[in-house]
Amino acid sequence: MKTQKQNIILDSINYLKIFLPLHKEFNTFKHIGQAISNPLKVSYISQGKINGIAENTGVKIGNRPTDEQRNKYFTATSIEKLLKKLFVVKTSDESKKMYDVVNNIDDYLKQNLEYKYFVDTDVSGFYSNEPENYNGSCMAGKPESYFKLYDYINDCSRNNVSVKIVGFKSKDIILARGLLWCKTYRDALGGITAKAYFLDRIYIHNKLQNSSFAKLQFELYQTIRKFYKVDLLRAYNKTQIESHILNKYNNTEKFIFKCKFCRPSFAVNVEGYEDKINHYPYMDTFRYIDESEVLSIDEADANKILDQTDGHYTEAEKHCCDECGDYIDVDNSVYSELDDQTLCLDCSVYIDERGEHANRSNTYYNDYSGSYHHEDDLSRA
Numbered sequence: 001m002k003t004q005k006q007n008i009i010l011d012s013i014n015y016l017k018i019f020l021p022l023h024k025e026f027n028t029f030k031h032i033g034q035a036i037s038n039p040l041k042v043s044y045i046s047q048g049k050i051n052g053i054a055e056n057t058g059v060k061i062g063n064r065p066t067d068e069q070r071n072k073y074f075t076a077t078s079i080e081k082l083l084k085k086l087f088v089v090k091t092s093d094e095s096k097k098m099y100d101v102v103n104n105i106d107d108y109l110k111q112n113l114e115y116k117y118f119v120d121t122d123v124s125g126f127y128s129n130e131p132e133n134y135n136g137s138c139m140a141g142k143p144e145s146y147f148k149l150y151d152y153i154n155d156c157s158r159n160n161v162s163v164k165i166v167g168f169k170s171k172d173i174i175l176a177r178g179l180l181w182c183k184t185y186r187d188a189l190g191g192i193t194a195k196a197y198f199l200d201r202i203y204i205h206n207k208l209q210n211s212s213f214a215k216l217q218f219e220l221y222q223t224i225r226k227f228y229k230v231d232l233l234r235a236y237n238k239t240q241i242e243s244h245i246l247n248k249y250n251n252t253e254k255f256i257f258k259c260k261f262c263r264p265s266f267a268v269n270v271e272g273y274e275d276k277i278n279h280y281p282y283m284d285t286f287r288y289i290d291e292s293e294v295l296s297i298d299e300a301d302a303n304k305i306l307d308q309t310d311g312h313y314t315e316a317e318k319h320c321c322d323e324c325g326d327y328i329d330v331d332n333s334v335y336s337e338l339d340d341q342t343l344c345l346d347c348s349v350y351i352d353e354r355g356e357h358a359n360r361s362n363t364y365y366n367d368y369s370g371s372y373h374h375e376d377d378l379s380r381a
């Protein structure tokens with residue numbers, strides 16, 4: 001199988017030789033093939049390097065380099081960069097020919113990927129070791145301290161909630177990954193009565209976002225259902241997963257969708273977190289912490305919103321009523337342009353004849369007509 005893969009890459013390069021002038025160093029690039037460390041790339045070794053290795057270490061790289069040699073000595077690069085080293089591209093015609101081959105080989109490498117399911121329970125370690133900007137996640141490669149909240153959740157046994165990273169890997173390359181949350185329910189004696197799972201947003205490697213985005217999400221979803229033996233699995237990417245099924249299978253009548261919901265069924269107790277946590281991650285789903293130290297999807301009573309990528313959080317916007325001084329939610333507050341005040345619902349009234357709100361204490365009520373009037377609008381006749 002492997003030799004076949006490499007032939008396709010070499011065949012494409014040979015095909016380009018018909019149309020494009022060769023770079024003067026063309027013949028020094030040896031053993032071009034799919035990269036071992038990153039199967040989305042190609043790798044090669046220069047004749048100079050082969051000679052150098054033989055001189056310095058006595059290792060001879062022969063006609064069929066081993067996987068170990070390819071991994072250790074070869075240079076991995078994108079097919080685009082390699083072709084630019086092999087050929088001299090001047091005209092737009094030549095450029096088009098080259099990019100046709102770049103696209104074909106890229107597609108080929110993507111379609112022939114072999115990947116494995118993985119689970120990583122060290123969430124903070126995983127995130128902080130990720131290369132930046134490879135999957136569109138704004139948290140990849142950030143400092144480990146930003147992710148301590150995940151460790152805190154896993155270490156706190158009272159909440160009965162665990163969170164881990166799940167995904168697909170091809171060699172060392174992460175193709176897809178997401179957070180899997182699990183809440184364990186117990187009876188009075190501590191015996192497990194039920195488990196609820198939530199598969200958070202799935203991030204896909206940039207190279208695969210156009211071609212295999214929905215497919216990888218669906219496969220990861222199905223893999224987790226099998227792995228943890230869950231029938232109904234709530235998932236952030238419910239819409240994409242279901243539309244993949246609709247595209248893939250013509251007869252969806254007998255297909256039972258196993259997602260149903262895109263939000264989790266439980267919240268997470270993070271009691272005492274403020275003593276231990278100094279930085280916060282950006283979170284896709286569980287992003288609101290309220291005063292009773294519960295992390296949830298519920299915005300209503302939140303005082304922290306975990307929507308920042310720099311280790312900070314957003315302070316939930318709370319207004320103070322300018323009349324009575326009570327704290328009020330944004331949803332339950334009214335701004336009166338007339339009185340230039342933010343007011344709670346108790347302290348404001350709607351003045352029909354003006355079509356706007358006012359501070360109740362600045363208004364008069366007309367018992368005869370049943371309407372409010374602003375004091376500025378009234379004068380003795």
Ligand SMILES: [Zn+2]
Pocket residue numbers: 321322323324325326343344345346347
């Ligand atoms: Zn008020």
